[in-house]
Amino acid sequence: MTTYDVIVVGAGASGLNCARLLSREGLSVVVYEARERLGGRIHTHQPADGGPPLELGAQVVHGDRNPVHELLGPGRTSAVPRRVTARIVEGGADRPMGSLSSGRRAPWQLEAMLWRSPGVTGLSVGSRLRACGSTGAEAVAALEWFRQNWAADPEQLSAAGVAEAHRGDDVGEGEFAVEGGFARLPERLAEGLDGRLRLGEPVRELAYEPGRVTVRTDAGTSAARALVLTVPPAVPVPGLPAWKLAAAADLPAGDGCCAVITLDRPASDTVIVFDVDGRTGFTRCTAGRPEVLVVAKAGAAATLRAAGADRTALSALLATALPWTSGAAVLDVAVADWGQDPYAAGAFTAPRAGLEDAARRWAEPVDDTLFFAGEATVAGERLPWVQGALASGERAAEQVLKALR
Template identity: 65%
Template sequence: MRADVIVVGAGASGLACARRLHREGLTVVVHEARDRVGGRIHTFHPADGGPPLELGAQVVHGARNPVHALVGADRMITVPRRITARIVQDGGNQDMGVLSHGRRPPWLLEAGLHRDPGPEGRSAGAWLRAHGSARLEERAAKEWFRQSWAAEPDELSARGVAGAHRGDTAVGEGEFAVRGGFDRLALLLAQGLRISLGDPVQEIRCLPGRVEAGTVRGTTSACAAVITVPPPVLAQGRLRVIGPPSAVVDAKIATAARMPLGDGYCTVVTLTREAPDDVITFDVDGGGGFVRCSAGRPEVLFVAKAGAADALRATVRSAPALSSLLETVMPWTAGARVVGLTAADWGRDPWTTGAFTAPRTGCEDAVRQWSAPVDDTLFFAGEATVTGSRLPWVQGALASGERAAEELLKVLANR
């Protein structure tokens, strides 16, 4: 197979990049390991046609997010702010307002970090120890950071967290959902593109001005390639890059090893009972992450990261343990039977390896090194390339794909 450009990965960044290149008249082939497009955009559609639930990217952040224009303003729904909010701590279920009683709740502590993260090299954990007070305040804040960033606070760069938020202010305020599911965005981006699904790239041979991608189905040749898979996919050898300059390639793989993704596990549990109210529960104890249900619906959605992801992964393997957790985070589920379970295990997915890439202390230079093109032939996109400068959400992935396309177009224009 022959093309002008090969794009590895049909997530948001790969589709945005391929779409931009396609609009410029280039022939582009997108190779995707999965049997669907979207990457970490993954929507669960209930069998009865009920409202979709997101097992990957959760919401569209900001009224000026580019997703609004891509899917159409008429398909955007404002996420309601009026919702019953609970927390679980020490096994008990309480109103989330307890986090504000004489204390600073986690979201206010994080806002303080955004304003003044402190000196270079300081971790978010160190910042919390310097600015927190009561035991519950610090404990809740640490779990908040784990669920927000899929990483331990002591590994998170305070400056990286603050820089990511500052870099995303242009998208504005508010949270929105895509009517019909977030996967609609991926399907719209994919329209008109040549995408080979279930066809992972196993090896890329790179020479100046020429690449060959070996996949499970054959070989695709092109003038250049854009890699959008997470760094660990290269570091673990699932995608091999071969060719001169070998020292640059070796350095790229070494950089990839310094950029692990945090663990993530999401699941929809369907019950024999419908929820009486719209509820969100924050599990401070670290067993379930953020848990949601909607009035009149039988599903409970768990979105767990960092240690909570592995805890939830273990819990769902035991029916009694899952029932106990459900009753703790959502007391209305007591006595209900589980009749369905659909999971997205991002931490065990070989083509994702986790939720997303957090800005880690001591790795500030890794993002620049990972993002840099190789010999004007191999280019890089994906949320990992914007770590610490933008939030690792869909808008950052889209922007990275557009940026990689622009870099490639400039090179091709000068050949």
């Protein structure tokens, strides 16, 4: 049996950031990751011809003050170009994005209203929108907007949690791409952890008592003074106390599925499409490139998943969102099906109405021995993006250091 100061379970952004900070303080750390790669739900697809990378997980760096910029170093991020044609699919018709604010309030305007006045705790986003007088086509578009941005049913999504997450996310303005792909971030976080990363080793058993924890993987057993668990709460972990399992049950991850579809012709324009009808989520293509990126959550994820195995159905699905693809042959499909991934169990975790304290309960340490990180621990406190995961890893590292010292 090998003994460490700290065992970290999960090599996503939160786990790697936590391990990096603890290692800097001189603690012996080992990181167990079930997948054969780093990054968790950061997953970059590199086209076979060496074209620009496409993101099947985390999409962009949000904000000019996001800690990702500093972690990657100067010149490693660039502003996402704004020269893009924005469109929607509504009622089966292809329309300009501006249609969403023609004679009605656009979904992003309604979301901004919610930030300013979320209503009482326990109120759902759906209920709050109705209280704001949102009906008809306006309501349909807004509800789908929340499904795609929060991977959650608006009738269960907490209005107060959404508002608090926006207020707690102080990362500035703008959106940025990572040069070479978002996968550069976990690679950077893992620098200096050589020999302490155990990829392809899922934890099979976990046992603890105050001040000591043991885990078993297929490669053997390890012990430590503390363990940091960063896997999503929807992923079963043996050995947790009943009250932790209850918190996990209140934090299901929303469905999500992403795909890069390579066609036999390039796009003539750079386009992003929001499917109000709920079939394809957000679809993107870039002028001169043959790939189409589909990022689908909630019901759209199930539609994409079903079409993914049938290229004829996939072509038909694309043609509705991007008419230029009609008749194009599908050459290749790369899929990241987060809803069916046993180590993700969904896209990410959103705060649920009436269960706003679930993230706090999930984040609470156990006997100063088990600690918790990951975007689910900050649900309803920060936005469920990479900066939230990084912050949770830093918080867990601080808790571990305080407990051990």
